[in-house]
Amino acid sequence: MIEADQGGVYRSEDGGATWRYVNADRKLRQRPWYYSRVFADPKDTNTVYALNVLAYKSIDGGVTFKVLPDPHGDNHDMWIASNDPQRMIEGNDGGANVSFNGGKTWSDQDYATAQFYHVTTTNHFPYRVCGAQQDNSGVCGPSRWSAGINRAQWYDVAGEAGHVQARPDDPDITYGGDNSGFLARVDHKTGFFRIINPWPDSPDGHPAGEGKYRFQWTAPLLISPHDPHVLYSGANVLFRSVNEGQSWTPISPDLTRHDPTTLGVSGGPITLDQTTAEYYATIFALAESPRVKGLIWTGSDDGLIHVTRDGGKTWTNVTPLDVAPFTRISSIEASRFAPGTAYLAANRYQLEDRAPYIYRTTDYGKTWTKLVNGIPATEFVRVVREDPVRRGLLFAGTERGVWVSFDDGAHWESLRRNLPIVPVHDLVIKEGDLVVATHGRSFWILDDISPLRELVRATPREAAHLFKPRDAFRVDWSGGFSFPSNEAHPVGKNPPNGAMIYYWLKDKDQRLTLDILDAAGHVIRSFTSRADSLTAADSVRADSVKHVRTDSLKQAGVTDSVKIDSIVSDTLKDADKPWPRRPPAAPRVPNKQGLNMFVWNMKYPDAVAFWGMVGVGTDGPRALPGVYQTRLRVGGRTYTQRFALKVDPRSKVTPAELREQFTFLKRLRDTVNAGVTAVITIRNVQAQLEDRLQAASDTTRLASSTRTLADRLAAIEGELYQVRNRSFQDPLNFPPKLVERISGLSGMVASVDARPPAQAYDVYRMFASELQRQLLALRAVLGRDLQAVNAALRAANVPRIVSRAAELRRPSPETAQ
Numbered sequence: 001m002i003e004a005d006q007g008g009v010y011r012s013e014d015g016g017a018t019w020r021y022v023n024a025d026r027k028l029r030q031r032p033w034y035y036s037r038v039f040a041d042p043k044d045t046n047t048v049y050a051l052n053v054l055a056y057k058s059i060d061g062g063v064t065f066k067v068l069p070d071p072h073g074d075n076h077d078m079w080i081a082s083n084d085p086q087r088m089i090e091g092n093d094g095g096a097n098v099s100f101n102g103g104k105t106w107s108d109q110d111y112a113t114a115q116f117y118h119v120t121t122t123n124h125f126p127y128r129v130c131g132a133q134q135d136n137s138g139v140c141g142p143s144r145w146s147a148g149i150n151r152a153q154w155y156d157v158a159g160e161a162g163h164v165q166a167r168p169d170d171p172d173i174t175y176g177g178d179n180s181g182f183l184a185r186v187d188h189k190t191g192f193f194r195i196i197n198p199w200p201d202s203p204d205g206h207p208a209g210e211g212k213y214r215f216q217w218t219a220p221l222l223i224s225p226h227d228p229h230v231l232y233s234g235a236n237v238l239f240r241s242v243n244e245g246q247s248w249t250p251i252s253p254d255l256t257r258h259d260p261t262t263l264g265v266s267g268g269p270i271t272l273d274q275t276t277a278e279y280y281a282t283i284f285a286l287a288e289s290p291r292v293k294g295l296i297w298t299g300s301d302d303g304l305i306h307v308t309r310d311g312g313k314t315w316t317n318v319t320p321l322d323v324a325p326f327t328r329i330s331s332i333e334a335s336r337f338a339p340g341t342a343y344l345a346a347n348r349y350q351l352e353d354r355a356p357y358i359y360r361t362t363d364y365g366k367t368w369t370k371l372v373n374g375i376p377a378t379e380f381v382r383v384v385r386e387d388p389v390r391r392g393l394l395f396a397g398t399e400r401g402v403w404v405s406f407d408d409g410a411h412w413e414s415l416r417r418n419l420p421i422v423p424v425h426d427l428v429i430k431e432g433d434l435v436v437a438t439h440g441r442s443f444w445i446l447d448d449i450s451p452l453r454e455l456v457r458a459t460p461r462e463a464a465h466l467f468k469p470r471d472a473f474r475v476d477w478s479g480g481f482s483f484p485s486n487e488a489h490p491v492g493k494n495p496p497n498g499a500m501i502y503y504w505l506k507d508k509d510q511r512l513t514l515d516i517l518d519a520a521g522h523v524i525r526s527f528t529s530r531a532d533s534l535t536a537a538d539s540v541r542a543d544s545v546k547h548v549r550t551d552s553l554k555q556a557g558v559t560d561s562v563k564i565d566s567i568v569s570d571t572l573k574d575a576d577k578p579w580p581r582r583p584p585a586a587p588r589v590p591n592k593q594g595l596n597m598f599v600w601n602m603k604y605p606d607a608v609a610f611w612g613m614v615g616v617g618t619d620g621p622r623a624l625p626g627v628y629q630t631r632l633r634v635g636g637r638t639y640t641q642r643f644a645l646k647v648d649p650r651s652k653v654t655p656a657e658l659r660e661q662f663t664f665l666k667r668l669r670d671t672v673n674a675g676v677t678a679v680i681t682i683r684n685v686q687a688q689l690e691d692r693l694q695a696a697s698d699t700t701r702l703a704s705s706t707r708t709l710a711d712r713l714a715a716i717e718g719e720l721y722q723v724r725n726r727s728f729q730d731p732l733n734f735p736p737k738l739v740e741r742i743s744g745l746s747g748m749v750a751s752v753d754a755r756p757p758a759q760a761y762d763v764y765r766m767f768a769s770e771l772q773r774q775l776l777a778l779r780a781v782l783g784r785d786l787q788a789v790n791a792a793l794r795a796a797n798v799p800r801i802v803s804r805a806a807e808l809r810r811p812s813p814e815t816a817q
Contacts, residue, residue, distance in 0.1 A: 001050065003032040003270050009050070009062045022062045028052055032271055039078045041085045051075035055090065057103065071097050071106050074135050093135035110151060110489045112442035117218045118163050119437035121430040122171035125473075125649040129445070130157055130164040130174065131426070131437050132218075138164050138176045141492075143433065143445060144477050149492030158184040158193065161277075163221035169228045175245070179276045180204055181215035183233060185245055196245025198233045205272075208279040209263030213237065214256075216301060217277040220286035226293040234283030238298060238312065251312030256281040256300040257325065287334040287342065297342055297365075299329025305344065307365050318365025326351065331383040331426070337391045340364045343371075343409070345396065347380040354378040358396060360409055371409030384409075385427045390453040395434060397424030402436060404452065419444055432470050433495075447495035451502045451595060464512075465504040466632045466639035472499040473646050474602060474622055474753070496599040499643060501630050508593035512634035516600050519627040525605055527598065529591040579726040580612025580811045591634075600630075602645060604666065607673035607743075610680050611810040614725040615736055617743040618672060621665035622750070624658055648753055657755040664756045668746050668764065675720050675739035675771055677805045678778050682717045685786065686710065687808040688801045696798050705792050709785040716781065719774050726814065738771045 002010055009023035028050045029036055041047035048058040049068065055075045056065035072094025081087035086102045095109040115134035122128040122140065132138035141154035157164050162177025172188040180202050185194045203211045213235040224230035233239045238252040262280040267273030285299035294311030303326050305319045323329075327346045335341035342365070346357040356375040359368040375381070379398045387393035392408035401416035402424055419436065426437040434446040450470045459465050477494045485491065501514065516524045584606075590596045604620035625647045632639040647653065689706055693699055699706075717723060724734040731740065745764055749756045782803050790800040 001029055001032070001036045001038045003029060003036065005270070007032075009038065009048075011062055023058075023065065025065065027054075028056060028065060031273055033267065033273060035074075035076065037075075037077065039080060042080055042082045043085050047085070049078055049080075051078060051090075055092075055103075068103050070103070071109055072136070108489065112490070112492075113440060114442040115439040116425060116437035116443065117161060117439070118426040119428050119435055119443065120164055120166065121428055121435060122166040122174075123168050124171050127430050128166075128171070129435055129443050130166060131443065132159045132162050132164055132176065132178070134161065134439070136160055138162075138178075140164070140166070140174065141443075143430075143435070144494045145492075146477055147491075148494055151489070155188070157188075158186050161218050163218070165221055165223045165231075167223065167228050168225075175221060175223070175231065177219055177221045177233070179215075179217045179219075181213070181219065181235065181276070183221065183245065194245070196241075198235065198239040198241070198245075198248040203274075203276060203279070205274050207263060207265045207274060208281065209260060214263075214279050214282050215276055216279060216282040216284055217275070218284075219276075220283060222286050222288060224288055224293070225290040226288075232286060232288065232296070234286050234298065236282055238283060238286070238296070240312065252298070252306070252308070252315055254281075255283055255298050255306045255315065256304060257302040259302065262302065262326075285329045285332040285344070287332040289334040289339050290336050291334075292339045295334070295339055297332045297334055299332050299344060299346075301328045303327035303329065303346075305329055305332070305365060307342075309364065316365065318361070318368075320359055320368035320370075322370070323357070323359075324348065327357070330381070333384055333386050335386055336388050337386075338362065343384045343386060343394065345381045345384040347382060349380045349399070354380045354399075356381045356396075356398065358384050358409060369409075371405070372412070373410060374405075374412035375403055382424065383426050385429060387429055387449070387453065389432075393453060395427050395429070397427050397436065399423050402427070402434075402446075406452075406455065406457075415446075417446075445495070448500050448502075450500075451504075459504055460506070462504065463506050464632065464634050464637065464639060466630070466641050467502040467504070468641045469499055469501050469630060469643035471644040471646055472602065473648055474625060475648050476622075496597075498599040498601040499628075499630075499645065501598045501600060503596050503598075503632055503639070505591060505593060505596060505634070508591060510591050510634050512589055512591055512632065514589045514598055515631040515633070517629040517631060518623075519629070521629070524623065524628075525600070525603075527587055527589045529589045531588060532585055578813055579614075580813060582611060582810075583609035583613065584618075604669070607669050608676050608680065608805075610676065610683070610807055612726070613676070613721075614728065615722070615731050615740045616672065616676065617746050618669075618676070619746060619750070620669050621662050624662050625655075651753045653753040653755075658753060660755050661749060661753070664760070664764075665746060665749055668742065668749065671764075671768055671771065672739055672743045672746075674775060675742070678775055679717055679721050679739070680807055681782075681803055681805045682713045682778065684806055684808055685782070685801060685803050686713060689789070692793055692798050692801065696793075696796050698796065702789070702792050702796060705785070705788045709781065709789050712781045712785055713778075716774050716778050720771065738767050738774065742767050742771065 002008060007029055009028060010019040011022045012019045030052060035052040037051045039049040046059055046061045048062045050056045050065055053073055055068040055070050057068040058065045070090055072092045074093035077091040079089045086100060088099050090097055095113050097106040097109055099106050116131040119129060119131045126142050126144045128140045128142050130140040138157045138159035139154045140157050142149055145153050157174040158176030159178040161179050165175045167173040174186050177183050181197050181199055183197050185196050199213045208214050215235045220234040222232040229242060229244055231241045231245060236254045236256050237250045239248045240251045241248045258281045265272055265274060266278035281302050283298050284301040287297045289295035296308050298306045303323055304317060306315045307318050308315045323346060327348050329344060329346050331345045333343040341362045344359050355377055356372045356379055358371045358381055360371055361368045379400050381396050381398050383397040385395045394405040394409050396403040400421050401419055403412045404415040405412045420441050422441045423439040424436055425439050428435045432448055432450060434449050436444040448470050451467045454467050476497060478497050512529045514527045518524055589598050602623050606620045607618040609618050623645055625645050627642055627644050629640055629642050689710060693706060696702060720737055721739050722734050722737045725731055745760050749760050786801060793800055
């Protein structure tokens with residue numbers, strides 16, 4: 001592919017000694033600096049692929065090309081398997097897609113490689129995250145969603161490169177910017193899409209200095225924090241609309257250097273390429289003070305900062321003296337605490353200077369302080385944001401990650417943690433979360449920065465520190481139907497489900513207890529760092545298996561520690577083990593050195609369970625809205641903090657309805673608990689009975705009474721619980737009994753915050769009375785028949801049976817023998 005006035009596709013059949021001009025079609029070589037790739041089929045000399053805005057395929061040696069449909073436009077690269085040309089990977093601005101049939105069909109682009117320019121959030125519940133992608137659509141999607149955030153929850157909001165803004169008072173109205181000064185208003189309730197460009201004259205194809213106004217590829221857009229109807233849009237001047245884009249007024253002079261040497265043609269020398277991606281001398285950063293209406297800051301991509309304190313009537317150049325000309329002012333953050341304070345991030349990497357630049361002013365720009373201590377000398381910065389709660393807590397996004405400062409920028413520390421090494425283009429703090437827009441790995445959220453807001457220099461020196469938990473909403477984000485996870489279609493992760501409790505431990509492996517209490521100080525639940533006996537035994541057993549496996553692998557010649565770890569760690573999870581499986585273990589409180597986090601699921605204790613139990617719901621009721629306490633006990637000291645559980649903002653439920661729901665769910669839990677406890681007690685007596693009969697030298701005199709007891713216990717157990725069930729769909733074959741049927745009501749009653757349906761009470765009364773009859777029958781058997789058995793045991797010099805609600809041994813697993 002040759003770029004020239006008479007360029008196009010040339011073909012050589014003698015290793016480049018001679019060439020033949022075969023195709024002059026301009027569609028194959030438009031914007032040649034950006035596309036213009038040709039790929040030959042490794043098997044068929046007449047099959048050729050050309051990539052441009054669209055992908056093309058020729059089967060006649062390049063003489064003619066037809067469109068090759070693929071998932072996304074702007075195509076840049078291709079790989080074709082040398083031994084099988086049906087297998088190929090094609091790269092475009094949507095990502096990469098794979099074909100196994102020569103491009104007839106392609107895989108989806110379901111992976112998190114989006115390149116976001118900016119990020120904003122909405123006032124929905126849960127809040128949504130919005131941003132525009134490089135040569136892709138602008139999108140919004142939920143910060144959390146039932147069973148995970150999948151692709152279906154994301155929707156277009158206009159624009160592929162600019163800013164996205166959502167109305168704070170009506171978040172279903174968004175404004176999306178794009179290159180060339182494009183701007184659209186979208187009403188997502190009606191679907192109405194209205195173009196409201198401040199200056200609707202496309203500059204495409206023209207040099208920057210030719211037009212009346214100049215708009216950047218990612219021109220800044222802002223809704224005034226003081227009036228949701230007021231919009232600001234940055235060109236080389238600042239535009240304002242007071243009627244949602246119906247009209248626009250310039251409220252500033254040219255706020256750039258507008259150096260003529262930066263306003264000429266772009267591209268060349270053969271083919272020009274004039275989009276606003278190459279425009280210069282434009283406003284790049286924009287902020288209005290959230291404290292003072294009309295206090296507006298702008299920063300240009302050629303290194304100027306201006307401020308107005310009267311809504312644009314007068315402007316002052318407040319550029320720091322040590323900011324070199326043509327530095328890009330990447331972001332400006334107007335302080336929420338003091339009107340004269342602002343922060344700016346700047347960079348010069350396109351001028352071969354990769355140093356970080358962050359500045360702060362406290363006097364409306366008269367003086368500035370440089371704040372980069374701790375950030376590597378070659379890690380340039382694109383954004384700095386101020387926490388809206390803790391004064392002096394700052395976050396910065398750099399070319400390789402996220403940094404935090406606890407002292408207003410005087411010192412910086414890395415906050416990358418598990419974030420990939422990736423350019424961070426923007427940050428926003430929303431409802432205590434830090435939301436990150438990356439250029440290559442999509443959106444990331446650091447859930448709950450409460451510990452950072454509370455952390456002080458002395459905290460790491462304390463033996464322990466319990467941070468005040470963030471208030472939590474009574475929402476279960478794990479619910480809803482979902483298919484099993486599929487790595488081909490990944491799902492975004494939700495934050496932990498419940499109230500997140502953070503605490504700091506100076507030393508690891510300490511024994512600690514974490515209690516949840518109500519407002520009056522009554523303990524609701526208590527958790528410990530100690531493993532229960534079953535978990536401890538499993539851990540010892542698993543360690544033994546790992547040691548044996550490791551020794552075997554090393555004897556077989558496997559020395560790679562990573563490979564060994566991946567193999568020996570592949571042990572069965574509880575869900576994969578054969579019946580009978582153990583009752584769920586109580587959550588353990590972590591006790592590692594440093595910061596720990598425990599999540600309370602906001603529920604009261606569950607009903608008890610037994611080994612191999614199938615089809616019985618044991619969940620305790622979710623706690624009511626109100627004030628709660630968490631209490632940490634470690635090292636002989638006690639630490640307490642308060643927090644609140646809040647009702648789902650989307651719900652219209654009344655407090656009285658919630659109390660009724662809670663009371664009924666608690667009654668269901670208690671009834672199930674009574675039924676399950678009865679089954680455990682029956683099995684306890686049955687196990688002891690078997691042991692006594694084995695211990696007796698003569699069972700003749702015991703046969704009648706023990707058989708009567710065993711039969712009556714089995715009959716009661718069979719009415720309470722379906723003893724034949726082994727797997728989750730066995731109940732379709734073996735009908736559920738009283739405990740299962742009563743527990744099934746909990747899912748209905750707890751499905752939404754509301755008063756329980758009347759029919760749920762009807763079903764409960766029907767089964768609860770029968771369950772109570774069985775419990776009374778069990779009491780009679782234990783008082784009458786067990787007494788007779790114990791008399792016979794005493795006569796045979798065998799220890800008596802004492803009934804307890806405790807399993808003596810697990811059921812025997814079924815085998816194929």
